[in-house]
Structures are given as C-alpha cells and as structure tokens.
Amino acid sequence: MRSEVMLENNTHIPIENKIDQINACIKSIHGDATFELVSITCDDIGYKTPNFTTSGIFRLHGQVKLLHNELMWWCVILKIIKADTEEKDNLEHHNYWRREALVFESGVLRDLPDSICVTECYLVEEQQDGTIWLWMDNIKGEYANTVEQFSFIAKQLGRFNGAYLKGIKVVPDHKWICRSWLKSWTTASRIYAPNMEAYVSRLSSENEQSTWDWYRGILKNIDSAIDSLQQLPRVLAHQDLSQMNMLLVKKGTSLSQLVLIDWQSMSISGIGEDLGKLFGVNLSLGIIPPDQYLRFQTSLYDAYLEGLRDMGWQGMQD
Template sequence: MTDIASLDVEAREVFGAAGAGRAVVEPLVHNPKNGVTAGVWRVRAGERSAVLKVLTRTKKAEGRWAASDEPRHWNHWRREAHVYESGLARLWQPYGIRAPRLLACVERPDGDVALWLEDVPGEPATAWTVDRHAEHAHRLGAAQGAVGAIDRPWLTRRFLRQYVESNTLGQELLDDDEAWQQPLVRDHFPPGLRTAMVRLHHDREWFLQVMEGLPRALSHLDLWPANVRADGADGADHRPASVAFDWAFAGDGALGEDLGNYLPDTVFDLFLPAARLPAYAAAAYDAYLHGLRESGWRGDERLVRLGVCASAVKYDWLTALMLARAGEEQLDYGGGRTVPAELRYRERGSVLEFLAGWAAEARRLAPEVGFPEAPSGR
C-alpha cells in the first residue's frame, strides 16, 4: 500500500476538498517484479478518480528488474516522470495517440515520485478488434514519421540490446535435448521451431546491429495492448484517440520496432488467437506504413519492413524462458490468475514460429539495403 499520509495530502491536491479523507484505493495490475514501480492504484474520491503510480529506486528486485540510477539504462527508475514533466508524452497527440493527462507529479519526502494521472475511461486494447488495432498502427506510423527521432539525457539508448541481454534465464536449455522433450514443449511447439529459435539466438548480435543501424524514431518500447486503451471521447476524426500508458522505457528505437513489439504481444498474452496473427500483422503493417507516408516520410519502405522483422530478436529470450518454466504453474501478466498451460504453449509456440518467419525475412532483406549478410545457419 502507498504511504497513507502522502496519499491524503496528494489526494487533496488532485481532487480538492472532495479528496480530503475520502480516498478509496484499488490496486491495479502491473509488473510487481519491476523495482522501479512501488505500485499502481486507482484512487476514487466521490465521483472523481485518478490513477496513482509511484516510482521508486528502493524496492528490492531480483536481477534484471532492479531499478537503475543510470539515465540511459533501460530500467532507469525516474524516466517516466521525466517523460511526463518534459511534455514528450504529448508529442504524438496531434496524430491520434496521447498519454494520460498528468494531474500532479509529487516528489515525496522518502525520495519516491508519485505520478497522478488521468483515469482514462475508454475500452482497453486487450478487447479491441483487428480493425481497431490496425487503426492504432496507422496512428503510430503517422506519429513516428512526423515527430522523428528525439533525444534527451534520460531517454533510453540501445534499449533492445540491454533488454535482450538482461534476459538470461534458461539459455543453457536451448541445446538441451531433455528440455525440448518436456511434454508441454514436445506436444505444443511446432516442428522445426527448435532449429529456428536456436539459430535466432546464435544470430542475436547480427540482429541487434541491424536494428541499431535502421532509421530512428521516438519510441515507446513497451507498446502492447495492456498499455493502450481508447480515449473516452471522440477525437477530431470522430473516433476515440489511442491512449498509451507506461512510458518507463521510452527512448530511441528503430522505425517499425514498436509495431514489432505490439503485434506478437497481442497473441503472446492471449488477447487474439494465434491463427489470426498473419492476417492481423499484415493489416497492421500496411496501416503503419500508410501512416508513415501520410506524415511525409519518404524513405525506403524496405527499411521499415526490416525494422519490424528484425525486431523478432526481442523474443530470443522467450523460447529459453518457456523451456525453463514448462514444469511450473502458468500465471497471467501480474500473476493474478492461472493460465491453461497447454493453451499458453500452443499459442506461444505458434507466435514463435511466426517470428522465425520474420527473422528469415530479415536475413533476406538486410543485404538488399546495405547490411552485411547474416551468419550462416548452424
């Protein structure tokens, strides 16, 4: 629970007299492992509500999820506050993607930072149709094409490399025959997946160099349906804007990288069935490219496609994780409920197979646009 005394003072600032001693607090789903997040709550006072997110660097966290004081580190503890305070979270708003409104940013006596944010009432992207996801992709393309690259001392640099290299759990199992014969893996991973994902792992450095050499754009870098919802009000085009949450990883990314994260994550977390991924990904990619072109971007489309396809390297770690956890209870994001293990492994296996296709396309495409050829397969 957040500090009661601080909560009371801050609630009065946000809600006025209505917040005095009347706040009701409801925990919200988030990643509890992350050391930068002390907690996320919906706070209600009468008929008004807000979302409170407390950033910290003192929470105990294991390994890769530890908070960092280094401003460029992918898990820098104060980055999200900087993004809101600086106004960077509003740069995409003219193109149909905005952040929740910042109601207050409070430096607490204990050193934590309390972000009080608008409680957005619209439909969560976890329940969107394919057409609505494609519309969001169109807006993302328009925003990234128009805004381009942005730099601040506290934005991430080389996020993808840092993130992937911090995920080491189970990597020794990739070449372990017994790990691949576990029933959940053997029965639900597609034939040939082992060869493809082991090669992706061994080609990781090549993929990272490709991603780092592509055209740049201000990127969210944690864009997935659980971090997006529709605005509750109609926008200028009479359609609700997309509202993007959780800007903690924001920084420098390749064109196409955010989309390359958003699409597979929609299925990895069971928001859409894997059978729909090929058509969904094609529609969203076309919409993203259309948005880029509408923004005035006139670059080589193959570079955008390469950014999407080569971003498959972000999930190099996931295969190893699935091997390591095939004997464990399967929990959803946030750890609040159990997920059927067979469903998770079947759906994720299908997505990993799809990403292997992206990786193969990236290997073919990269030399066409000036990158070295990928290493030969093992």
C-alpha cells in the same frame, strides 16, 4: 467551519497524509473553481503484472462540494515507482527506474505528434523512502481486441513515427531516453531464459527438431540482427505496447483517439520497432489469437505503412 473529510483507505499506503496533494490534483481537474473536499476512497486497481520498478498502482476517487453545494466526482491514478536492481539505475538500461518520472517532469509528452494522446500528470513527488509517486489523470477508454482496433492503433503509430521522419517533430534528446532498448532488453532477459538444451532430448518429430534448429539460428545471430536495427531512421518510441497500455477513447460519434500510458520504456528506436512490439507482445499474451496471427500481422503492417504515408514519408529515399 470545514467538515471532516470522509476517508476510506482500502490499501496499505498512508493516503491520509496526502490531503494537500489530493487537493492539488482536484484543483487541476476542476480548474480554479472553489471547492471543498468531501470524500476520498483509495483502492488498489489490482494490476497483476507490474513492472519490476512499479511498487503499486492505485485509484483515488471521491466527491467535492463546489459553490452552491453542488457535488462533483473526482478521480486520479497514483502510480508508485521504486528502485530495483543496480542495473536499473543506469540511464541506458531499458528499464531505468526513474525514466517515467523524468518523462513527466520534462514535459516531453506535451510535444508529441497529434496522432498520440497521453494522460496528464498532476504531481511528481519524491518520498523519504526513496519511492516516487506519480499523480495522474484517470483515463476512461476501451482496450483493443479486434483486428480493426489493432490496425487503427498501428496506423496511429505510423503517423506518430512519420512526423519525426518528415521533420514535423524533432526527436527529443534527453540523456535518460533509452537509445538501444531492444539490445538492452534482450541482454537482460537472458538471465531468465531456461536452459533449452535440457529439453532437446525430448524432441521426437522432424518438425520439432526443425523448430529447434531455427531457434538456435536466431540465438546465434541475435546480436548482429539487433545491431543492424541501429541503421534504421530514428524515431521516438513507446516500447511497451501491451493491451493495457493502450486506450481507445471515443471522440465524437465515431472517431477514436489513441491514448498511450506507461512511458517507462520510452526510447529512440528504429522505424517499425514499436510496430513489432505491438504485434509481438500482444501475440505472446494471447490478446491476438494465435490462429489469426497472419491476418493481424498483415493488417497491422499495412495500416502502419498507411500512417507513414499520411505524414508524407514514402521510404528511405526521403
């Protein structure tokens, strides 16, 4: 006779109705071993800045009893994605809401260059309320903070992109992979931009006025500058390389693996666009200290080029 599962649900989601799904995830974790589910705890991980299309991210964990009454721990991550505005139901939108579910269902992540590792998705489950539940492996790793760690990531990105440039890997051609991510993002972001003209009268110093003139010049030419990126060689890109989406996982005594999570923004982009996102987003978040921006910028750029050369790509002459 099976004992009753101990359940502690610290969230609003009806996890008590998902025992079969939890068992399926545990079976993937422990292989074909016979087990009995002992306990389930469901916690909200407290992610404070979710994507507009993310309803919540939760950690489910507990114990199972294997043969000979051996107790083992299990843990999975549950991410719930949802529809948002009408524009995010467009395949070409940078934040097309179904994209990450399609990434996992397609298996495209199983054929990435070996410089990038990914989390395993056990189940992609559509709900009656229109949301999609993604049941994923729980990855334990370290977030990048130092220039050495960020440079390691930049080098792996170079190797990642270089594999497509040299034909070692073929860029996937699924219609739901964004083709103009940066164009879509900058266009959509304009509705959130403040009216800067209202602040111009407050500018007092010559340096502030010079900065404002520089900014206006960027705005005036931004569309043509972004359009010019379409001429760059195309590679598969992640496009959301904030600190929390990059995990450094120890392999052996000294080596690390780069694990990228959250492939919602997957795109086919120009070479170097992911490097720019890596630097820019973490500088804007304060992860890269503003007073060290030049040191990080130089180190990341050099590391990215080193990664490209590791794969045999020497430049446009290739």
